[in-house]
Amino acid sequence: MRSPARLRPVTAAAALALAFTAVAGCTQVVPGRAVAAAGGTSGVGQTPTQEEIELGTAAVRAVQEIWRDEFPRSFDEPWRDIAITVPVHTDDPRTDQPPCVRNISEVVGQAFYCPSADAIAWDADGLLPDLSERFGQAGVTVVLAHEIGHAVQSRLGLDELQARSPAQYPTILLEAQADCYAGMAVAQLRERSIPGLPMGQVELDDAMLALVGFRDPLGVAPDDEGAHGNAFDRVSAFQDGFVEGAVRCAEMTLDNRQFTQRRFGSAADLARGGNLPLTDLIDAVETDAGEWFGSLVPGFVPPTIGEPLSCDTDDLEAQGPTRFCPDDDTISIDRQELAVLHEQLGDYATGTLLASRYALAALDAAGEPTTGTPASETALCLAGAYTSRLIDPVGDFSLSPGDLDEAITVLLTDSWAARDTDGESPPDEYGFERVAQFRSGVLEGSTACLAS
Structure with a gap:
């Protein structure tokens, strides 16, 4: 909270002791990338179980199956399967380098969609075990559903629109749309009851907690380059997609979308971490x-x-x-x-x-x-x-x-x-x-x- 001036100054506050640390947003190199928390536990160094490795692939397969039905229903066009979906074993030096990165180290703790190669890649050795440990399979599913949401945008021509009018399609708007599409996919998973991918009420809350973990760092404003949204904005977009469906997500614009995050209003507030x-x-x-x-x-x-x-x-x-x-x-x-x-x-x-x-x-x-x-x-x-x-x-x-x-x-x-x-x-x-x-x-x- 920003305090009235009458309140006494305090020393700098410790960072929030959340079980899930705030995570930096997507980079500009690969749009849609989710990055591990600074100072957080990325899971790197853990040995993923075969179940965790298969979970990522199963989630991508299930969400794509949803889009094969939903994309033509919502947008009157056939769904084109994503060309490349690849779990990257970042702990294995023999791993082939996925598309759109210069070095395998760029994938550590991350998941991303690369429009130029129509590829989704994710860290199967670090990110997935970490998500699975903290949020269960729902955390894995919502992160990968978000990345597939970026593939949906690409199929709807958002890449070209952003290139022509970047001010009208800032990163925070595209990220909100991807969160919204992830919400739609999770709602469909609940209805379909896919074996191995349960999505009951507990899992739904876990999915939302995972999005909280990928909020912007404190002090990022909506118009900052690369801003993704605070927890309120991201969860709001997810809920809109869950309740209202894919068309609602596609209709998001700066004119009809409110973003609530703000910069720090004073040096004193910054010093005490708000x-x-x-x-x-x-x-x-x-x-x-x-x-x-x-x-x-x-x-x-x-x-x-x-x-x-x-x-x-x-x-x-x-x-x-x-x-x-x-x-x-x-x-x-x-x-x-x-x-x-x-x-x-x-x-x-x-x-x-x-x-x-x-x-x-x-x-x-x-x-x-x-x-x-x-x-x-x-x-x-x-x-x-x-x-x-x-x-x-x-x-x-x-x-x-x-x-x-x-x-x-x-x-x-x-x-x-x-x-x-x-x-x-x-x-x-x-x-x-x-x-x-x-x-x-x-x-x-x-x-x-x-x-x-």
Whole structure:
């Protein structure tokens, strides 16, 4: 978070301790390339199992089979199979060099599509074992489906369009389209139930977490050359393709696509990695969220942050590290648990959970239920609507680069933000749905949340 000037300066914060490190985007040499994280674990040096080697080939085969049906249905043209699909054994010095690279070392930790050779290649010895270990087969599948998405673009003439009008087709737009096409492919995999490539609800969330791992480094802006998108942008594009299909992906333009990542607004924010200390974050949200949610409900009095006296302790603890007690209009905080979350994911993971509790307080003030699925979903949506106003500064308090990534991560990895005042979250709801409801608020505002 970018803090009000009144907050004290802090020393530089450590990098986010995510289990999946942020990954740099595609290079300009080979469009569509996914590159291993700087300082992260690329998996190089591990010995891939035969199952992991075959998984990449199986995923490419399955996604191409999907496109043989989908491409003519969506674009009224036959699908042309990709000319070269090759797993590259980067640990074997005898490995033949794949197309479009000068040296085999350029493939380490990477997957890419090369339009000039109509080739997809991937590191079978480093990247695939790493993806498989962290995200299961869904991580492997979504990365390769993304690269096949670039092949789809090539078949639709995007290479020529970008060459003629690079400003209209920047890298970030092409990457969003490829994420969108990957979402369509994953949706089809769910419907087809292909043996060896399960794509249930857990795998769907794993696929999205893999995309989070390939977000841009902090501070990259949408108009930077080679920008690919933050976690929010990439997951958003994936969800659009999953829900709406390939035509929706092809229709993406700079006119109808919002990109949310931003540069650092100050040297101080850069120095602390965009993270406020936990106490400062809580104080800032208490003031800012109290005012914003108060604007939604006439007569709303922001809840106080303190120890509740009237609510059942078990219900409160079941809400997670941030809890709203409607009986005495109090938000309570487990600072020890929040400190761990704050350290592991970043400050706006905490901010997202707090925003969802203020949303429940607003529902309570409006005389609406604070329990049940509608309350949970509205709270998620309103947390997104509140977050939207922080993307571009409207005051001293605003998002820093990485904050939306932190929000997406906490929504994918835990149901806390969706829990009602009884500590219950909607049954059979996973991260995909939580992110979708949060996105609705971010993109459409509070009106969409309160429409029902």
